[in-house]
Amino acid sequence: xxxxxNLNAWYGASHVLQDIVLDVNKGEIVCxxxxxxxxxxxxxxxxxxxxxxxxxxxxxKNEELLGQPAHRRFSRGLAYVPEERRIVQGLTxxxxxxxxxxxxxxxxxxxxxxxxxxxxxxxxxxxxxxxxVTMSGGEQQMLAIARAMIxxxxxxxxxxxxxxxxxxxxxxxxxxxxxxxxxxxxILLVExxxxxxxxxxxxxxxxxxxxxxxxASAQALLADDEIKERYCxx
Amino acid sequence: MAGLSLDLIAVQLFAGLxxxxxxxxxxxxxxxxxxxxxxxxxxxxxxxxxGAYVGLFVLMMGGNFWLALVVVPLAVGIIxxxxxxxxxxxxxxxxxxxxxxxxxxxxxxxxxxIRIAFGKTGYPFDTPELLQGAVDIGIxxxxxxxxxxxxxxxxxxxxxxxxxxxxxxGLIIRAGARDPQIVRVLGVDxxxxxxxxxGIGTGIAGLAGVLAAPxxxxxxxxxSTILAEAFVVTVVGGMGSIGGAVVAGxxxxxxxxxxxxxxxxxxxxxIFALMxxxxxxxxxxxxxxxxLMS
Numbered sequence: 001x002x003x004x005x006n007l008n009a010w011y012g013a014s015h016v017l018q019d020i021v022l023d024v025n026k027g028e029i030v031c032x033x034x035x036x037x038x039x040x041x042x043x044x045x046x047x048x049x050x051x052x053x054x055x056x057x058x059x060x061k062n063e064e065l066l067g068q069p070a071h072r073r074f075s076r077g078l079a080y081v082p083e084e085r086r087i088v089q090g091l092t093x094x095x096x097x098x099x100x101x102x103x104x105x106x107x108x109x110x111x112x113x114x115x116x117x118x119x120x121x122x123x124x125x126x127x128x129x130x131x132x133v134t135m136s137g138g139e140q141q142m143l144a145i146a147r148a149m150i151x152x153x154x155x156x157x158x159x160x161x162x163x164x165x166x167x168x169x170x171x172x173x174x175x176x177x178x179x180x181x182x183x184x185x186x187i188l189l190v191e192x193x194x195x196x197x198x199x200x201x202x203x204x205x206x207x208x209x210x211x212x213x214x215x216a217s218a219q220a221l222l223a224d225d226e227i228k229e230r231y232c233x234x
Numbered sequence: 235m236a237g238l239s240l241d242l243i244a245v246q247l248f249a250g251l252x253x254x255x256x257x258x259x260x261x262x263x264x265x266x267x268x269x270x271x272x273x274x275x276x277x278x279x280x281x282x283x284x285g286a287y288v289g290l291f292v293l294m295m296g297g298n299f300w301l302a303l304v305v306v307p308l309a310v311g312i313i314x315x316x317x318x319x320x321x322x323x324x325x326x327x328x329x330x331x332x333x334x335x336x337x338x339x340x341x342x343x344x345x346x347x348i349r350i351a352f353g354k355t356g357y358p359f360d361t362p363e364l365l366q367g368a369v370d371i372g373i374x375x376x377x378x379x380x381x382x383x384x385x386x387x388x389x390x391x392x393x394x395x396x397x398x399x400x401x402x403x404g405l406i407i408r409a410g411a412r413d414p415q416i417v418r419v420l421g422v423d424x425x426x427x428x429x430x431x432x433g434i435g436t437g438i439a440g441l442a443g444v445l446a447a448p449x450x451x452x453x454x455x456x457x458s459t460i461l462a463e464a465f466v467v468t469v470v471g472g473m474g475s476i477g478g479a480v481v482a483g484x485x486x487x488x489x490x491x492x493x494x495x496x497x498x499x500x501x502x503x504x505i506f507a508l509m510x511x512x513x514x515x516x517x518x519x520x521x522x523x524x525x526l527m528s
Contacts, residue, residue, distance in 0.1 A: 048419060070419065071418045071419075071421050071424065074420055082419070086415070088408075088416065089413075090408065090412060091405075091408065091409060095405055098402070099405060099409050100420055102402045102406055102422060
């Protein structure tokens with residue numbers, strides 16, 4: 001579904017990604033792990049088109065994305081939940097959800113899709129007309145995920161979804177990811193909480209200093225204390 | 235101060251609101267364009283002036299004022315679309331000073347073109363027959379045309395508000411003003427949105443120009459005065475804030491109107507004094523967000 005090869009990226013003069021190669025197959029949960037600054041977030045940003053200086057190849061559903069403007073990716077079925085969530089200030093929960101549909105061919109079914117999403121996220125359902133930024137961090141994260149899911153993307157990329165969120169909500173969220181996978185959504189996950197992420201993932205790539213240093217099944221990595229110690233301990 | 239009755243003050247206050255309505259229409263586009271595109275549109279005054287001249291042209295061709303009210307915002311808005319698409323767009327991402335210099339130069343070109351086409355001297359602009367005279371508004375007699383300006387501005391604001399609050403495109407504009415990046419991530423072609431915002435902003439400036447024409451006549455330089463005043467409005471109201479533009483526009487109108495009643499020699503300076511006071515107390519303006527320019 002997604003195939004990244006020889007991906008190189010620069011922030012100004014610093015070469016932040018070096019020949020990243022990774023694949024995500026349909027129906028999988030693939031996880032990127034590694035220390036802070038290893039290049040996980042930059043990899044997701046490169047794929048979604050937010051970096052200017054970038055080389056290599058990003059093929060999504062048999063189509064090269066590199067060179068296409070960022071906004072094209074979403075309508076092709078590639079969604080992204082950034083680390084900072086980016087819930088829009090001044091808009092209600094419902095308006096933030098509607099924003100997830102404005103560029104989608106499913107826009108005509110807006111009311112039905114909001115009802116559908118409200119079933120999945122009962123916490124949001126109670127707060128549809130509340131200003132979104134007044135909700136707790138966890139609820140805002142749920143909203144960010146719901147906003148990216150509402151247009152039914154094929155692949156959703158999540159950047160540190162559990163960061164700064166109450167443990168009970170984190171469990172709820174990971175349960176949701178499992179369900180999404182069952183429904184056929186493919187997930188590319190960046191997560192600091194390695195054990196939790198590997199528990200739901202099929203495969204994982206370990207990044208260090210802007211390069212992929214290891215690639216294995218999630219199960220194998222869970223058992224591999226040396227790799228976890230070397231690349232993931234803070 | 236004999237003869238300064240309460241009625242006179244009330245009528246002058248009302249006159250200030252009508253003047254403020256023109257400021258509001260002008261500043262709202264300026265503010266919208268700055269808030270979304272981070273373009274300080276120095277040609278906004280020129281669009282205002284062109285609006286008045288397009289109105290004049292409609293009258294010269296035998297059309298009436300009502301036709302001009304329809305033709306002007308469309309014509310000026312289309313000029314705005316062309317300017318954004320071919321002149322401003324190539325400069326995005328290069329810093330705030332590039333589009334600023336471009337629009338500054340563009341305003342000179344527009345003024346010069348109008349001078350060539352219509353001459354250097356101004357024209358009077360008749361108040362439409364239906365709106366001549368004065369009406370008793372309870373506190374005293376008030377020119378009907380000014381009342382109309384106030385009403386027209388209210389209608390434009392109401393339509394704009396409905397557009398922003400109730401349509402998907404309005405939702406995109408409101409979200410894009412806060413966070414253009416997430417709007418792109420959610421699949422919106424931001425450049426299309428900016429184009430439309432520039433067209434709407436300049437179109438409303440043109441409409442303000444033709445509405446102002448019967449009050450002040452039409453001259454090629456009419457845009458530069460209001461541009462300076464409108465910058466005061468946007469600074470006082472808060473750069474990029476529509477609500478701020480409305481409140482500050484009316485306030486500036488009232489301040490101008492009141493100082494010209496009590497201390498006419500202070501009328502030109504008063505609004506800048508107002509701006510200085512607001513900047514000292516609240517540097518981001520009434521409704522502005524701090525650090526927008528940084």
